[in-house]
Structures are given as structure tokens and as C-alpha cells.
Amino acid sequence: MNSHAAAIVFDQVEKDFRRTGKVIAGLDLEIHAGQFVALLGPSGSGKTTLLRLVAGLEQPTRGEVRVPDAARRNRGYVFQEAHLMPWRSVFANVALPLEILGRPREEIRAQVETSLALVGLESAGALLPHALSGGMKMRVSVARALVSKPSLLLLDEPFSALDEATRFRLATELRRIWLAAGMTVVFVTHSLAEAVFVADRAVVFSQRPLRILADLPIPLGAERPDRLRVSPAYAELLARVYEIVAETGDAHTRHAT
Amino acid sequence: MISPLRLFAPLILFAVVVTLLEALSQSGIAPRYLLPPPSEVWATLRGDAREYLRAATITLTEAGLGLLLSFLVGNGLAILMSVSRWLSAALQPYAVFFQTVPLIAIAPLLVIWFGYGIPTVVVAAFIVSVFPVIVNTLAGCRAVEPALRDLFRLYGASRFQTLTKLTLPHAIPNMVTGLRIAAGLAMIGAIVGEFIAGGGLGGLIDAARTQQRLDKVFAAVLLASLAGVLMVGLVNLSARVFVGRWREPGTD
Numbered sequence: 108m109n110s111h112a113a114a115i116v117f118d119q120v121e122k123d124f125r126r127t128g129k130v131i132a133g134l135d136l137e138i139h140a141g142q143f144v145a146l147l148g149p150s151g152s153g154k155t156t157l158l159r160l161v162a163g164l165e166q167p168t169r170g171e172v173r174v175p176d177a178a179r180r181n182r183g184y185v186f187q188e189a190h191l192m193p194w195r196s197v198f199a200n201v202a203l204p205l206e207i208l209g210r211p212r213e214e215i216r217a218q219v220e221t222s223l224a225l226v227g228l229e230s231a232g233a234l235l236p237h238a239l240s241g242g243m244k245m246r247v248s249v250a251r252a253l254v255s256k257p258s259l260l261l262l263d264e265p266f267s268a269l270d271e272a273t274r275f276r277l278a279t280e281l282r283r284i285w286l287a288a289g290m291t292v293v294f295v296t297h298s299l300a301e302a303v304f305v306a307d308r309a310v311v312f313s314q315r316p317l318r319i320l321a322d323l324p325i326p327l328g329a330e331r332p333d334r335l336r337v338s339p340a341y342a343e344l345l346a347r348v349y350e351i352v353a354e355t356g357d358a359h360t361r362h363a364t
Numbered sequence: 365m366i367s368p369l370r371l372f373a374p375l376i377l378f379a380v381v382v383t384l385l386e387a388l389s390q391s392g393i394a395p396r397y398l399l400p401p402p403s404e405v406w407a408t409l410r411g412d413a414r415e416y417l418r419a420a421t422i423t424l425t426e427a428g429l430g431l432l433l434s435f436l437v438g439n440g441l442a443i444l445m446s447v448s449r450w451l452s453a454a455l456q457p458y459a460v461f462f463q464t465v466p467l468i469a470i471a472p473l474l475v476i477w478f479g480y481g482i483p484t485v486v487v488a489a490f491i492v493s494v495f496p497v498i499v500n501t502l503a504g505c506r507a508v509e510p511a512l513r514d515l516f517r518l519y520g521a522s523r524f525q526t527l528t529k530l531t532l533p534h535a536i537p538n539m540v541t542g543l544r545i546a547a548g549l550a551m552i553g554a555i556v557g558e559f560i561a562g563g564g565l566g567g568l569i570d571a572a573r574t575q576q577r578l579d580k581v582f583a584a585v586l587l588a589s590l591a592g593v594l595m596v597g598l599v600n601l602s603a604r605v606f607v608g609r610w611r612e613p614g615t616d
Binding site: 159162163164182184186188190192194195203204206207208255 | 514515516521529
């Protein structure tokens with residue numbers, strides 16, 4: 108684990124919204140550099156707000172969110188849906204962050220190609236988004252988030268709109284990309300099974316106002332082959348997470364308040 | 365490609381209506397001075413073909429210039445309004461003014477300002493066609509997905525980058541819609557303008573009306589409609605050529 112200074116720190120963070128009231132109440136949380144963390148919680152619990160606070164898209168009402176400089180300067184964000192620009196080709200969609208950052212053309216070309224290869228879409232660059240399946244769109248969206256070689260990758264329920272097989276495959280690939288690139292990954296999800304499969308640590312949150320119910324290490328090794336999903340070790344961990352959620356009662360209602 | 369149904373159905377309807385009008389008029393059920401038979405209208409049109417074509421060209425040019433002005437000014441205003449909340453609030457009521465102003469009431473004013481001739485007609489075409497351009501482009505600019513705005517914020521995009529890489533490209537289908545509506549309105553505006561300022565098909569209609577020459581009125585109206593269809597067609601065509609990929613099926 109890396110030094111304290113390189114961690115993302117939530118220090119007594121509160122977030123109120125004028126319309127919905129208190130979303131986060133007095134949250135303390137530390138995410139170390141290079142960690143793959145899953146943030147688990149029911150829909151509408153404020154996980155997205157948490158992620159947006161890390162991204163700097165929201166400011167805390169009280170308290171402080173400290174993000175290391177490297178991560179603040181260069182972070183990737185994957186939304187719940189792909190949110191591609193329909194008039195841009197796959198290549199141009201992935202190139203967008205580098206265009207905004209004003210990088211030279213050759214560098215953009217090289218990095219977009221690398222990024223597309225990472226998600227297995229090296230031959231799809233010329234296609235327009237409408238020609239892609241939901242899973243492919245999501246891959247493009249992940250490639251776009253990776254193109255600037257971020258030291259922090261934030262994902263907000265990125266695979267929740269996809270079918271199960273595609274979801275499994277993308278989770279495996281995300282794990283592989285993380286192993287290769289070694290950035291910090293914060294992965295928001297409401298799927299317990301997905302969190303336990305893909306992350307090294309799962310933080311389980313309550314219904315809004317969001318607070319921590321459990322903070323568990325997931326010691327299932329660096330490599331996560333597909334058959335892990337049917338292994339006893341995985342099943343046992345998953346059962347524990349289910350128990351925690353069940354004990355705390357209100358935690359896993361799927362419907363937002 | 366146009367399907368046979370969409371090509372032939374209107375033509376058949378046209379033939380039926382023309383035959384009916386011809387019969388009504390020839391049989392004396394409708395007096396000739398009220399409803400000239402289509403054959404007579406056609407004869408008038410052919411007899412003075414040169415004059416009618418010249419008038420139609422003038423009207424089309426004026427309407428086209430008015431539309432161009434609407435495109436430039438309307439989109440310019442819409443962009444300003446989308447960028448600045450303050451400007452949006454300030455301009456909104458005046459944009460509505462353009463929609464509700466009775467052109468025929470201010471046309472004499474335009475003649476005083478711009479004289480008898482083309483400039484007055486162009487301004488008239490502009491006034492009636494600018495509103496749908498503003499409204500549609502503005503709607504397109506405002507309908508950008510918040511997630512994409514966030515993406516631009518995440519990478520520290522400047523206002524200019526957000527405008528040119530996100531807002532404007534996103535608004536293009538709406539711009540086309542606005543322009544399509546504006547094309548028809550510009551034609552109407554030009555004809556109304558010509559009623560007062562003279563010249564073009566509107567001038568012909570006005571002159572023919574005072575002479576009780578309904579065949580001439582109908583001939584000019586027929587040409588005016590065709591010119592309007594041509595304008596809208598040109599807008600559609602250029603939309604297809606320049607922004608085809610925005611309209612791909614299944615884009616969301």
C-alpha cells in the first residue's frame with residue numbers, strides 16, 4: 108500500500124442538496140493510490156455524489172475531499188451510460204479528452220489506438236456510435252476515460268445497463284486493464300456480486316444519508332479468472348457481504364427514496 | 365429515394381382537383397371572373413412566362429436573402445443566449461416579438477426606412493422567419509446531455525471548446541428543423557413585403573388584384589407555392605449533404 112500522502116481522503120464530508128436534502132453525512136474514507144475499490148450501496152444512496160466529489164464535479168457542503176495532485180490533474184470518468192457523441196466516429200469520441208487538453212495530433216493518434224486496443228476495439232475506430240451494440244458503446248466510453256492515461260479512474264455503475272454476459276466480460280477486462288496500468292480505480296455499483304468479483308476492497312454504504320456499513324478487503328488474488336465466480340472462496344465472501352447488507356436491514360432496497 | 369406512393373399520390377390529387385375546378389368553371393357553376401378555369405391560368409402563365417419567371421426569381425432571391433439573414437442572426441442570437449444566462453433572459457421577450465409582430469402592420473414602416481424595393485422585402489422575410497431559427501437552435505443547444513457537459517468540465521474545456529465541440533454540433537439537427545420552418549415563412553414574408561414594397565410575385569398579385577385579373581393572381585400564387593416548395597427542398601437537400609451523419613437512424 109502506498110503512502111498516506113497519495114491517498115484520496117474524505118474528511119468529515121457532508122453534502123446537502125437544496126432539493127433532496129442531506130445526501131452524505133459526516134463521511135470519513137481513505138482510498139489508497141493504486142487500489143481497486145468498489146463502492147456498494149442501494150440505488151439513490153448518494154454513491155454517484157461521492158464519485159462526483161472525488162472528480163471535482165461537486166464540492167462538499169462541509170468537510171474536505173483531498174485528492175492527490177496527480178489524480179486531480181488526470182482522471183478518467185465513466186458514466187452509467189456510454190454518453191458518446193453520435194456525430195463523432197469511435198476514434199474521434201475517444202480522442203476528445205486529448206483534443207480538449209490540446210495535445211499534438213500524432214500523440215492523439217497513438218494514444219487513441221492504444222486505448223482502443225485496451226478495450227478490444229482496435230478495428231472499430233471508423234464506426235459511428237449508432238452502429239455499435241450497448242457493450243461496444245460502453246467499451247468506447249471506457250477507452251475515452253483511459254485515453255489520457257489517468258492515474259485515477261472513476262466508474263459510476265458503468266455496466267448496469269448491459270446484459271449479464273457482457274457485464275461479466277467487461278468486469279474481467281477492467282480488472283486486466285487495472286493490473287496492467289496500475290491506476291487507482293473507484294468503481295461504484297449496486298451489484299454485490301460484481302463488486303466482490305472485480306475489486307480488492309468493497310465499501311458498503313447505507314441508504315441516504317450515506318454512511319459506511321462495512322469496509323471489507325477482497326483477498327481473491329490479483330488475477331480474477333471467470334471460474335472464480337463459481338469458486339467457494341468467492342461464494343463465501345459474497346455470502347458475507349449479503350449478510351452484512353441483510354443485517355443492516357434498510358441497506359439494499361433497490362429503489363431510491 | 366422517393367417511394368412511388370409519395371410521388372404519385374400528390375400528382376393524382378392535383379389532377380383530380382384541377383379537373384374539378386375546370387369543370388366547375390367551364391360549366392358556369394362558378395363564374396369565370398370569380399374562379400378562372402385552370403386552363404386559362406395556365407395560358408396566362410405561358411403567355412407571360414418571361415415576366416412571371418423574372419418575378420419569381422426576384423421573390424426567391426429576396427426570400428433567400430431573408431432566410432440567410434435569419435440563419436446568421438438567429439443562430440448568432442441563439443448561441444449568445446445559450447452561453448449567457450443574462451443575455452438569454454434579456455433577449456427572450458424580444459425574440460417573441462418577432463414571432464408575434466403582425467408583419468402587414470409594420471410593412472409600411474419598413475418602406476419608410478428601407479424604401480420601395482428589395483431591402484424592404486428582405487427585411488420582411490427576415491422578420492417572419494428568424495423566430496423559429498432562434499427557438500430551435502436554442503432548444504438544441506440546451507438539450508445537451510449533462511453527462512457530456514461534465515465530461516468537458518472534467519478535462520477543463522474552455523467555453524469556446526465546449527461551444528464548438530459540443531453545443532453547436534449537438535444543435536445541428538435542431539438548426540436544420542428551424543431552417544426548414546423558416547424557409548417557408550421567409551417565402552410568405554417576401555410576398556407580403558412585396559405587397560407593400562412592390563416587385564416580384566407579390567407585386568404581380570397586388571397589381572392583378574386591382575385589375576380584377578384572377579387568372580393572373582392564380583398564376584402568381586401557383587408560382588409562389590412552387591417557389592416555396594423549392595426553398596424548403598433546397599434546405600432539405602443541403603441538410604442531407606452537409607449534416608447527413610447527424611440524422612443517422614438510431615442515434616441517441
